[in-house]
Amino acid sequence: MKLALTEDQRLIKDSAVTLWKDKGAVRRLRSLRDTGDATGFSRELWAELAGLGWLGLPFPEEHGGVGLGVTELCLVLEEAGRTLAPEPLLATTLLAGSALLLGDSDAARSAWLPGLIAGDVVGTLAWQERARRDDDPPSCAALATPAGDGAVMLHGSKREVVAGVQADLVIVAAQHSETRELGLWAVPGDAAGLLRTPLSRIDHFPCARVELDGVRLSEDARLGGAALLASALDRATIGLAAEALGAMSAAFELTLGWLRERRQFGVPIGSFQALQHRAARLYIDLELCRSAVMAAARTADQPRVSAAVLGQAASLAAARTLDTFLRVADEAVQLHGGVGMTDEHDIGFYLKRARVVASTFGDAAWHRDRWARLAGY
Amino acid sequence: MADLETFRAEVRAWLEERAPASLRGRPGDIFHGTWGGRRPDFETPDHERWLAMMAERGWTAPTWPREYGGGGLSREQNAVLQSELRRLRMPAPLIGFGLVMIGPTLLEFGSEEQKREHLPPIVRGEIRWCQGYSEPGSGSDLASLQLSAVADGDRFILNGQKIWTSYADASDWIFCLVRTDPGAKKQSGISFILVDMATPGVTTRPIKLISGASPFCEVFFDDVPALARDVVGGLNNGWTVAKALLRHERTMVGEIFARSVIGGERELLGLARTAIGPAEGRLWDPLVRDRIVQSAMDERAFMLTVQRIQDAARAGQSPGAESSILKVYGTELNQRRRELAVEIAGADGLGWEGAGYDPDALARTRDWLRSRGNTIEGGTTEIQLNIIAKHVLGLPDGGAR
Numbered sequence A: 001m002k003l004a005l006t007e008d009q010r011l012i013k014d015s016a017v018t019l020w021k022d023k024g025a026v027r028r029l030r031s032l033r034d035t036g037d038a039t040g041f042s043r044e045l046w047a048e049l050a051g052l053g054w055l056g057l058p059f060p061e062e063h064g065g066v067g068l069g070v071t072e073l074c075l076v077l078e079e080a081g082r083t084l085a086p087e088p089l090l091a092t093t094l095l096a097g098s099a100l101l102l103g104d105s106d107a108a109r110s111a112w113l114p115g116l117i118a119g120d121v122v123g124t125l126a127w128q129e130r131a132r133r134d135d136d137p138p139s140c141a142a143l144a145t146p147a148g149d150g151a152v153m154l155h156g157s158k159r160e161v162v163a164g165v166q167a168d169l170v171i172v173a174a175q176h177s178e179t180r181e182l183g184l185w186a187v188p189g190d191a192a193g194l195l196r197t198p199l200s201r202i203d204h205f206p207c208a209r210v211e212l213d214g215v216r217l218s219e220d221a222r223l224g225g226a227a228l229l230a231s232a233l234d235r236a237t238i239g240l241a242a243e244a245l246g247a248m249s250a251a252f253e254l255t256l257g258w259l260r261e262r263r264q265f266g267v268p269i270g271s272f273q274a275l276q277h278r279a280a281r282l283y284i285d286l287e288l289c290r291s292a293v294m295a296a297a298r299t300a301d302q303p304r305v306s307a308a309v310l311g312q313a314a315s316l317a318a319a320r321t322l323d324t325f326l327r328v329a330d331e332a333v334q335l336h337g338g339v340g341m342t343d344e345h346d347i348g349f350y351l352k353r354a355r356v357v358a359s360t361f362g363d364a365a366w367h368r369d370r371w372a373r374l375a376g377y
Numbered sequence B: 001m002a003d004l005e006t007f008r009a010e011v012r013a014w015l016e017e018r019a020p021a022s023l024r025g026r027p028g029d030i031f032h033g034t035w036g037g038r039r040p041d042f043e044t045p046d047h048e049r050w051l052a053m054m055a056e057r058g059w060t061a062p063t064w065p066r067e068y069g070g071g072g073l074s075r076e077q078n079a080v081l082q083s084e085l086r087r088l089r090m091p092a093p094l095i096g097f098g099l100v101m102i103g104p105t106l107l108e109f110g111s112e113e114q115k116r117e118h119l120p121p122i123v124r125g126e127i128r129w130c131q132g133y134s135e136p137g138s139g140s141d142l143a144s145l146q147l148s149a150v151a152d153g154d155r156f157i158l159n160g161q162k163i164w165t166s167y168a169d170a171s172d173w174i175f176c177l178v179r180t181d182p183g184a185k186k187q188s189g190i191s192f193i194l195v196d197m198a199t200p201g202v203t204t205r206p207i208k209l210i211s212g213a214s215p216f217c218e219v220f221f222d223d224v225p226a227l228a229r230d231v232v233g234g235l236n237n238g239w240t241v242a243k244a245l246l247r248h249e250r251t252m253v254g255e256i257f258a259r260s261v262i263g264g265e266r267e268l269l270g271l272a273r274t275a276i277g278p279a280e281g282r283l284w285d286p287l288v289r290d291r292i293v294q295s296a297m298d299e300r301a302f303m304l305t306v307q308r309i310q311d312a313a314r315a316g317q318s319p320g321a322e323s324s325i326l327k328v329y330g331t332e333l334n335q336r337r338r339e340l341a342v343e344i345a346g347a348d349g350l351g352w353e354g355a356g357y358d359p360d361a362l363a364r365t366r367d368w369l370r371s372r373g374n375t376i377e378g379g380t381t382e383i384q385l386n387i388i389a390k391h392v393l394g395l396p397d398g399g400a401r
Helices: A007-022 A026-034 A043-051 A070-082 A089-102 A106-118 A226-261 A273-300 A307-341 A347-358 A364-374 B002-018 B045-056 B075-087 B097-109 B112-123 B238-261 B264-275 B286-314 B322-349 B359-375 B381-392
Strands: A123-126 A143-146 A152-162 A169-176 A182-188 A194-198 A207-217 A222-224 B129-132 B148-152 B155-166 B173-179 B190-196 B202-207 B216-227
Touching: A007 A070, A026 A347, A070 A089, A070 A226, A070 A273, A089 A106, A089 A123, A089 A152, A089 A169, A089 A182, A089 A222, A089 A226, A106 A182, A123 A152, A123 A226, A143 A169, A152 A169, A152 A182, A169 A207, A182 A207, A182 A226, A222 A226, A226 A273, A226 A307, A226 A347, A273 A307, A273 B286, A273 B322, A273 B381, A307 A347, A307 A364, A307 B286, A364 B286, B002 B075, B097 B112, B097 B129, B097 B173, B097 B238, B129 B155, B148 B173, B155 B173, B155 B190, B155 B202, B173 B238, B190 B216, B190 B238, B264 B286, B264 B322, B286 B322, B322 B359, B322 B381
Parallel strands: A123 A169, B129 B173
Antiparallel strands: A143 A152, A152 A207, A169 A182, A182 A222, A194 A207, B148 B155, B155 B216, B173 B190, B202 B216
């Protein structure tokens, strides 16, 4: 495992940098918010991402993918994170995409994966029922009840489903009513009995509540069980850490710019040692985040990686980036002074996003606890 | 590549035949090994033989040029040599500041004559070096140093004092920053000079630390004559030489702490299991458990950062100010871990010496006390943060100090 970029990875990173810079950075999210855009993200940009092959980065060529890995996808996610891009790239590729790719159902894979890679299918995973991530696997009251001929009926309710309204494919975690076994089920976005209500959250990324009121599915819609959910969540956690790394880097750079430019007492405030040391400490923490994220992405790409090794790598990246993103965002607002509290300034968007990221796939304390469990204490 | 494999075969055969069997499997570490010098203190006769046979091939300093006694190996060849040494888990034949500090500095800044005079005795382990930088009035503000060197024909006469000189009482030569032009701006009047510590007028006095150990000394210079030809890098150009050498030092310190933090999780867990005990497979005290996890995860992220810096350097993608990052984070991590070890032990961690306390617990308590110095020695944390703020983040100079 080499923690340096190859020439090809560098090229992907450079084109991701250029793409999002050209799209107008945080102004884009602000305008989607201010216009009350119903989609909540840009369909045009989505088509562009598909055209560049980025929706197919972590999928093998036999399924229409690019045949690279989570490592390369994370480079793109990091740049998306820098500008707080609300496109459901992570939900589509690492939540839904991982469940399809690593699941048992050939039928579901060939039905959904090519469209997902081509940009025709927005995918997501509805797993959360409680406000806080609790057990491992997460507690699940949604039920899959046998309905004859191997078919099932899904009943239940899920919260905080990323792009839940926009998704063409909602993969749902539900417990079998008889075996009590957890299952992941591929539900088409237009399925009868699937009700989706948008949630307006502080970060203005698209999110929804999803109700399942008797959604009928055939046998081959079952992708796998608890182990599949765990690996999809771990891969998505790594992607989220990469996104957070980009976002906190951008917030940090904005703050450095302000420290150089803002003058008080006749000098730039960035010349004060008290502020310099705070900035230097944030920088060190950012560098440690980067190491943890790079290592986690490469771990996910190792062939036949064990669940425990993947889990520890994901939890390390998450625990570090979640905490550091919050700290960077808090400090960024403080160091900006009054202007940092205004809606007009971009820095507040980062603070709100940091809070959402920090309780998306479990908070930092949850990930530390899991690290210890996986290490046997 | 074929050449490298031939080289590997040759090295392996040579080591298999000659490396003393008693030393195999005893790799030692960066602080415990053969320091050499005029008054060498070999752990066993085999350590002495091991030094002699390696020095003869120049393999105590494998990449130094052959004309100065080094091994003349390429980086790739040295990697092969080191991997063969690791295979047998052999200790380093020689450690010390000659190899890692003054040697590389002389190779960069020394005159031909200086290299020929000083490098071969370092390779052979005959001269042990120490570093004379800090003075009682010049710690973080090193450039304010006052040790005076007044020209007197082809010599300089030195008067003044150095402090915090590691192992000065066991060393033979000292490389020193001295003031050769008291009229110039402070960085410009400094020279870098080499002094034989056997010269009359040089005295050393160990400093006892809060941990009870004495790794540092004061060094006094009382009308000490030094030779003008032993000025390195040109008269009044010492600051440039000093800064280059500090970079070697900080990288070394980073590596030291990278090694020192390894194994923290296992050690802390062992202590906690004894002192606190498990319940249902977990440590029953959730707060101690969380602090151990925190420390373990910090350790892992730190090791990954050390690796990333190495990988990036090989790929030509240097993140910049690496040594300052490693110094700040590694030393604080080491402190947190030592502190936690003592805290978990409760009253068992309060022993100073003698009967009534487990020897391992006594050592851990001393280690905790010693670790408080980590964020001070080799450039304080505050100085490292200044370096990051100015040289990496580009924050402006000139504010309140």
